[in-house]
Amino acid sequence: MNVSQTLETEEDLLTSLQIKLYHPQQCSKGMFSLLTLGRRIRQDADDPLRMGRDGQTCIFALADQKVSRKQLSLQAYRTPQKQGMFFTVQNLSKKGRLVVNGTGLEYLERLDLPDKALVRFGEYEMLIVRESGEAKGSFEVQLDVLEVSPFTETCVCIPTTNPVMDTGSDYTRGLMSREPSECDETLPYLT
Template identity: 80%
Template structure:
C-alpha cells in the first residue's frame, strides 16, 4: 500500500471527545486556569490523554493540590467489529477512587466508556461525550466548564422538596460513610 493511501485526509472526520468539568468551588479557586477551555485540540490516538496536576506528565493539568499528580487517563482504541474509535478510562491515582457511571475504579483499574459517561474523583465531576468520526490516527478534544453539576440531570426531584441524588452506589466522593444517601421521612429513624 502506498503512503498516500494510509494517510488521513482533510475530509476524514475526527472523533470528538467532549470533556465538560465541574467543581463546586471552581469560580473561587481557578483550578481550570491551566486548561485550554473553549477550544478543540487534536490528539494522537496512540498517546493517552492524561489529567492530573503535573503539567509535565499530563496532557491536561488542574491547578489543585488535592488532585493526584496523575489522576486519570483516557486511551483511544478500535475494535475489529466496529469502524469507530472508542475510549477507555483508567484510574492513575494511588490515593483516590474514580467513579464512572456509578462503578468505582481503584488504582490502575480500567473501564471502557460508553458514548456518554459521568465521572467523579474527589469533588470533581466530568461529563464525557463521544461523537464518532472516521479518522483512526487522531481525535479532537474539546474542553469546557459546566456551571452546574452534571449529576443534577440524573437526580430524582420530589414536588415541593429539594432534589435527591440517586447515584446508584454507596460511594460518596471518598467519604467513608455507611449511611444512606437518601431517606424516607415516613419511616422511623433508629440510632
C-alpha cells in the same frame, strides 16, 4: 476535479470527545486556569490523554493540590468488530477512587467508556460525550466548564403518580367499593 479534492480528510471525520468539568469551588479557586477551554485540541490516538496536577506528564493539568499528579488517563482504541474509535478510562491515582457511571475504579483499573459518561474523582465531576468519527490516527478534545453539576443535569427523573392515602374520604371510599368487580362463583361471598 483533482482526486485530492474529492477524498475526505481525517480532519473532517475526527472522533470528538466533549469533556465538561465541574467543581463546587471552581470560581473561587481557579483550578481550571491551566486548561485550554472552549477550543478543540487535536490528539494523536496512540498517546494517552492524562489529567492530573503534573503539567509535565499530563496534557490537561488541574491547579489543585488535592488532585493526584496523574489522576486519570483516557486511551483511544479500535476493535475489529466495530467501526470507529472508542476509549477506556483508567484510574492513575493511588490515593483516590475514580467513579464512572456509578462503577468505582481503584488504582490502575480501567473501564470502557460509553458514548456518554459521568466521571467523578474527589469533588470533581466530568461529563464526557463521544461523537463518532472515521479517522484512525487522531481525535479531538474540547474542554468546557459547567456552572452546575453534570450529575443533576444528567439525572433522569421518572414521573410518578402521587400515592393515594386511605383517609376514609368519599373519594377513596368510591374507589374501594365493598363489592368485588369480578367474583369466582365457586367461592362463598361474605358481606
